[in-house]
Amino acid sequence: MSTPIVATDGNAIDAATTNKYIAAGGDKIQVKTNYARIRYNGTAWEVHGTTDSSEIVSGDVAFATNLINITLTGFTVIPVAIVAPRLADTNLWPKVEATSTTQIQVAFYNDAGTRVTVQATTMDFYLLCIGV
DSSP states (O other): OOOOOSOSSSOOOOHHHHHTTTSTTSOOOSOEEEEEEEEEOSSSEEEOTTSOOSSSOGGGEEEETTEEEEEOOSOSSOOEEEEEEOSOTTOOEEEEEEOSSSEEEEEEEOTTSOEEOSOOTTOEEEEEEEEO
């Protein structure tokens, strides 16, 4: 078995070079990923302790009429945001839009496709943000 080639130009590998190959396209550095389980617990919005979210905290989540705003930091371009409801038969369906480098908005819909505008404990979901 031969030893795999890690670098061919004789230069040392550093974090910036390694990170270039994490992002699609191979030309982005400092790829950033944020994730969290976010829910309404009946009295407040919280980032649940079952996820190891060090950058998205409960204070970053705020209800605004018919959606929630989630504050982000550290992105230089608008990230890709993906949501999924936590497994429970009654949970509402989240939809997401990254509106800027510092904000994501999430709205909730029932099974009939109607937007729900009142906070409820059935608003419980996972969020994944990927960007630079």
